[in-house]
Amino acid sequence: MSKEKKQQAVQTTGHAWDGDLQEFNNPLPTWWLWAFYGTVIFAIVYWVLFPAWPVGKSYTKGVLNDITYTTPAGKQVTSHWNTRALYLEEMEKARAEHAAYMEQLQSASLAEIANNEELSAFAYSMAKVLFADDCAACHQAGANGVIGSYPNLLDDDWLWGGTYDQIHASIANGHNGFMPAFSKTLNSAQMDDVAEYVISLSGSDVNPQKAEIGSNIFNGETGGCYYCHDKGGVGRISQGAANLTDSIWTIADVPGQATLEGKKAVVKRVIANGVNRKMPAWKNRLNDTEVKILTFYVHELGGGN
Amino acid sequence: MSDPIYQPRVPIFPRSVKGRFRNIKFTILVLAYGTYFLLPWLRWDRPSGPDQAVLFDLVGRRFYLFDLVVYAQDIFWLAGVLVIFTLLLFFVTGLAGRVWCGYFCFQTLWTDVFMLVERWVQGDRNARIKLAKSPWTAGKLARMGSTWGLWLLVSLLTGLSFTLYWGNAPQLLVDMLHGEAPFAAYATTAFLAATTFVMAGLAREQVCTYMCPYARFQSVMFDRDTSIVAYDEVRGEREQGRRKPAKGLMNYQERINSGVGDCIDCGYCVQVCPVGIDIRNGLQYQCISCALCIDACNTIMASINYPVGLIRYSSENELEGKQTHRLNLKNLGYALVLIVTTGLLVWSILTRSAFELNVRQIRQPLSVTLSDGRIQNRYEIKINNKTDRQYRFRLTLEGLEHAELDTGNFRDIVLLPEHTIQINAKIRMQPEYATARREAFRFVLQALDSGHVEPVSHESMFYVPTVSLK
Numbered sequence: 001m002s003k004e005k006k007q008q009a010v011q012t013t014g015h016a017w018d019g020d021l022q023e024f025n026n027p028l029p030t031w032w033l034w035a036f037y038g039t040v041i042f043a044i045v046y047w048v049l050f051p052a053w054p055v056g057k058s059y060t061k062g063v064l065n066d067i068t069y070t071t072p073a074g075k076q077v078t079s080h081w082n083t084r085a086l087y088l089e090e091m092e093k094a095r096a097e098h099a100a101y102m103e104q105l106q107s108a109s110l111a112e113i114a115n116n117e118e119l120s121a122f123a124y125s126m127a128k129v130l131f132a133d134d135c136a137a138c139h140q141a142g143a144n145g146v147i148g149s150y151p152n153l154l155d156d157d158w159l160w161g162g163t164y165d166q167i168h169a170s171i172a173n174g175h176n177g178f179m180p181a182f183s184k185t186l187n188s189a190q191m192d193d194v195a196e197y198v199i200s201l202s203g204s205d206v207n208p209q210k211a212e213i214g215s216n217i218f219n220g221e222t223g224g225c226y227y228c229h230d231k232g233g234v235g236r237i238s239q240g241a242a243n244l245t246d247s248i249w250t251i252a253d254v255p256g257q258a259t260l261e262g263k264k265a266v267v268k269r270v271i272a273n274g275v276n277r278k279m280p281a282w283k284n285r286l287n288d289t290e291v292k293i294l295t296f297y298v299h300e301l302g303g304g305n
Numbered sequence: 306m307s308d309p310i311y312q313p314r315v316p317i318f319p320r321s322v323k324g325r326f327r328n329i330k331f332t333i334l335v336l337a338y339g340t341y342f343l344l345p346w347l348r349w350d351r352p353s354g355p356d357q358a359v360l361f362d363l364v365g366r367r368f369y370l371f372d373l374v375v376y377a378q379d380i381f382w383l384a385g386v387l388v389i390f391t392l393l394l395f396f397v398t399g400l401a402g403r404v405w406c407g408y409f410c411f412q413t414l415w416t417d418v419f420m421l422v423e424r425w426v427q428g429d430r431n432a433r434i435k436l437a438k439s440p441w442t443a444g445k446l447a448r449m450g451s452t453w454g455l456w457l458l459v460s461l462l463t464g465l466s467f468t469l470y471w472g473n474a475p476q477l478l479v480d481m482l483h484g485e486a487p488f489a490a491y492a493t494t495a496f497l498a499a500t501t502f503v504m505a506g507l508a509r510e511q512v513c514t515y516m517c518p519y520a521r522f523q524s525v526m527f528d529r530d531t532s533i534v535a536y537d538e539v540r541g542e543r544e545q546g547r548r549k550p551a552k553g554l555m556n557y558q559e560r561i562n563s564g565v566g567d568c569i570d571c572g573y574c575v576q577v578c579p580v581g582i583d584i585r586n587g588l589q590y591q592c593i594s595c596a597l598c599i600d601a602c603n604t605i606m607a608s609i610n611y612p613v614g615l616i617r618y619s620s621e622n623e624l625e626g627k628q629t630h631r632l633n634l635k636n637l638g639y640a641l642v643l644i645v646t647t648g649l650l651v652w653s654i655l656t657r658s659a660f661e662l663n664v665r666q667i668r669q670p671l672s673v674t675l676s677d678g679r680i681q682n683r684y685e686i687k688i689n690n691k692t693d694r695q696y697r698f699r700l701t702l703e704g705l706e707h708a709e710l711d712t713g714n715f716r717d718i719v720l721l722p723e724h725t726i727q728i729n730a731k732i733r734m735q736p737e738y739a740t741a742r743r744e745a746f747r748f749v750l751q752a753l754d755s756g757h758v759e760p761v762s763h764e765s766m767f768y769v770p771t772v773s774l775k
Contacts, residue, residue: 114714121727142669154673154681246676255674255772300729303681303711 050081098126106289110164113296120296127297130290134282143301147253149277153301157248161237162305168295174281177240179228181274186223194218194225195267201233201245204260251275314511316437319420320430320576324600333408334417342462345469352693353722361471367723374723376691379657385650392646394519396639398526400631402533406519407594412512415463415505416579419456426452430576456506457498464497510580514591524590529621530630534594536585536616537624541568547585550609557611567615571605574598574616584616660696660720661689662750664763671768675733680769684730686712688750690720697753700730704746705767708734717753736773743768 013023028036046052050062061080068078069088079085101122105113113119132141138150145152151159159177160170182191190213197214200206217223219231226233228241235243242250249255252266282291349358349371360369368375375382397404406413427433427448439445468490469477480486481494504512513520527533541547543561547568554560560567568585575583577597582589584598602616620629667683675681690696698718702710711731712718720726730748744767751760 117715117719117726117728120714124727124729140669142667144670144673152673154670154683155675156681157676243676247674247678248676300713303731 102289105293110168110292110296110299113293114299120300123293123296124300127293130286130294131297134286135294138279143298145250147249147256148251151250152248153298155248156303157243157246157250158237158302158305159235159240159242159250162299162302164295164299164304166237167298167304168291170279171291171294171298172281172283175240175279177275177277177279179241179270179275181272182223183272186217186271190214190217190222191268191271192264194223194271195264198233198244198267198271199254199260199263202247202254204263206260315581317510317579317581318430318433318437319579319597320573320601321424322573322577322597322601322604324597324603326596326600330408330417330595330597334414337409337411337414338418342466345466345474354693355473357473359470360473363471373654374691374693376689378661382650382654385646385653389643389646389650392639392643395526396636396643398523399528399531399636399639402527402531403523403592403594406513407534407596410593412504412517413579413593413595415459415501416509418459419505419509420579422455422459423452426455453506456502460498460501460506461494463501464494464499467497468494510591510593513580513593520590520593528633528635530633532618532620533588534584534592534596534599534616535588535619535621535624536568536574537614537619538585538587539624539626540566541585541615542566567606567611569605569609573601573605577601588621657691658761659690659692659758660698660750660752660761661687661691662748662761662763663687663689664748664765666765672770674770674773678735678773679733680736680739680767680773681731681733682767684732684748684765685727686730686748687725687727688718688720689725690722693722695722696720696758699751699753700728701749701751702732702746703749703762705732705734705744707738708732708746708767732767734767734769736769739767739769739773741769742771 011025013025016022047060048062049064051059052062053060064081065078067081067085067089068076069085069092070076071088077085101119104119105123108116108119113123131139131143135143139145139153140150143153156162158166160166160175182194186194193210193214194217195214196206196210197212197218200211200214218225218229218233228236228239229244230236230241233244235241247255252270254263254266257263257266282294286294344359345357347358348356349369350356351369351372354367354374355362355369357369358371362369366377394405423433427436436445436448465478465481468481471477471493472486472490477486477490481490508516543566544564546566547570548554548560548565549571550569554563554565557567574585575581575598577600578584579595579597580591580593582591584592596618599616599618603613606613606615623629663686665685665687667685671682673681686700688698696719698720699716700710700712700718702708709732711733712728715728718726718728745764746767747762747764749760749762752758
């Protein structure tokens with residue numbers, strides 16, 4: 001059939017406006033029509049199977065009543081299809097899959113976890129999530145902390161000790177990190193001298209006379225710094241007092257200062273104002289296994305002792 | 306009603322034939338079906354892993370092919386296999402024409418089986434034509450019904466066998482019969498059964514003529530030396546054309562003397578053709594080179610004592626009385642590329658690494674300063690043992706002389722067969738040894754107590770904070 005003939009064959013609806021305005025009556029393509037019928041059938045099947053129509057304050061639930069999960073209260077619930085129930089069901093399945101490992105973790109000691117490749121890999125990835133949820137807000141996602149506020153957990157310096165037991169105690173019971181302010185006890189010149197001495201402990205070139213005076217204040221009764229920081233400033237774990245002789249600074253940002261004056265200034269500020277920081281206890285918020293694997297994770301991060 | 310888009314199918318009722326090529330085709334059919342249906346049941350002894358010889362384990366992301374285990378990361382071999390198949394198709398087509406279509410293609414094989422079923426239930430060509438024309442009686446319904454029923458059975462077995470390659474066959478079959486198999490197993494079986502039924506039962510030659518791209522682009526690969534199934538027109542027609550045997554044209558010598566061709570126009574070659582063409586019209590794109598017309602013509606020629614080979618494997622050059630050059634430049638080129646590609650694939654498979662090393666540097670933070678002033682970087686290392694043996698590995702550094710590597714409690718890493726492990730490594734170095742903010746180095750993984758395994762390495766970076774650089 002030629003093209004012209006086909007065009008002539010097209011019908012109109014029969015109406016005419018303004019004398020000559022007509023409307024073509026082109027039928028829908030068959031495949032299109034069947035696809036449309038298909039969607040209608042699909043919709044009806046969908047209404048039957050899934051939640052669909054609002055009815056007053058409720059809605060039709062659909063006949064797919066096949067999602068079973070356990071509520072936190074321990075009740076078995078079978079629900080119509082909905083994404084929230086689906087999520088709860090999937091989470092329950094995941095917990096069931098974890099259960100075998102969790103049981104092992106529960107009974108294993110930290111040393112046993114560390115020596116078992118599979119168990120330690122599982123504990124590590126579980127704890128990573130816990131850390132991100134509960135610890136990262138202060139200690140940062142990578143556990144590198146914030147200098148001046150929250151300790152860096154990646155380095156090998158442990159204010160409160162780096163053995164499994166010490167880390168476990170820190171997480172379970174929390175800590176109050178406290179250093180008194182010395183602005184009332186010492187005058188500005190004395191604080192300068194102490195700062196000079198403290199800087200010298202980690203190997204900076206300072207004025208030896210001033211450092212000598214600072215040493216006497218630090219290790220004597222004038223300042224009494226050695227009560228917590230110990231003689232020579234090596235720190236005392238029972239007090240959470242920092243070791244001042246190493247390269248790590250958690251409060252005063254000494255490595256970040258370019259000049260000696262700058263370094264002394266940040267140290268002096270800490271001496272003057274003191275430190276008061278608090279880590280909450282986690283034993284009431286996390287269960288024993290969670291505290292245990294977090295201990296393993298933190299120990300793993302910094303290398304531990 | 307508008308014009309139909311497609312030409313309606315003209316039903317074809319191929320007649321049975323006996324002969325050399327029919328026997329070859331039956332032999333290939335038996336071998337192909339035997340392989341396809343029995344391979345999932347073949348057991349294979351492996352030190353670890355499933356005991357099925359050929360198993361495509363999608364969940365475990367492993368393909369087991371006898372002694373070869375293909376991992377997800379080796380999937381580029383599939384590309385190699387496809388390239389080789391393509392080249393092989395080009396090469397064989399250039400040399401011998403549509404050998405694949407005529408003898409090996411599953412469309413041809415399955416259509417052949419469906420036609421056998423048809424013939425067995427309904428009788429040969431004439432009986433089938435008669436049945437098709439007859440009105441719908443109970444007898445016709447029973448015959449057509451049983452044909453379709455048997456087709457459906459073959460289709461279901463085909464779909465089922467395909468599915469069995471993707472799981473432990475005996476267990477999967479039991480699960481499927483109990484309704485406990487995964488949905489995908491049923492869906493795959495149903496889908497493949499449906500396509501088999503439609504393609505081999507209903508669409509048949511239309512698949513080759515309209516759907517298969519190969520039928521359409523083969524003309525590019527053909528030349529005048531390509532082997533084709535051809536009717537020898539010079540001999541078949543002579544000066545006077547083909548003629549039915551009549552008085553004075555019966556015996557071979559009489560026909561030559563009177564200038565009449567050897568073709569007695571019996572039509573057998575047309576009746577046996579599964580795609581419904583007349584080979585005497587010359588080379589046609591529908592022809593799948595199944596060679597059944599050769600068997601048909603030879604049967605007739607032999608029965609009337611004429612020389613056989615009026616229809617035979619030939620080439621356009623040969624039909625014109627010229628020399629056929631099989632080994633022309635094009636075919637030699639295909640052969641060369643084919644050999645090189647196959648060699649590369651085999652080399653790649655034979656030299657595959659037994660284990661794999663992946664390193665991800667922990668980037669938050671990149672580095673940390675330790676109490677003694679050293680810089681520490683941390684890395685998450687994944688080791689994948691792709692063998693069926695247990696290995697003991699040692700991880701070392703290459704390119705960071707003054708650095709110390711700490712892998713915690715796992716100095717030597719023991720990895721079970723086909724297992725992956727993740728370990729956390731720390732590298733520590735005094736900053737004065739660093740020359741730049743980033744130092745490139747390599748992790749080297751060496752399998753202990755097995756000297757024949759090549760060590761694998763992975764490049765990584767060691768970062769030093771700017772303030773620590775002297």
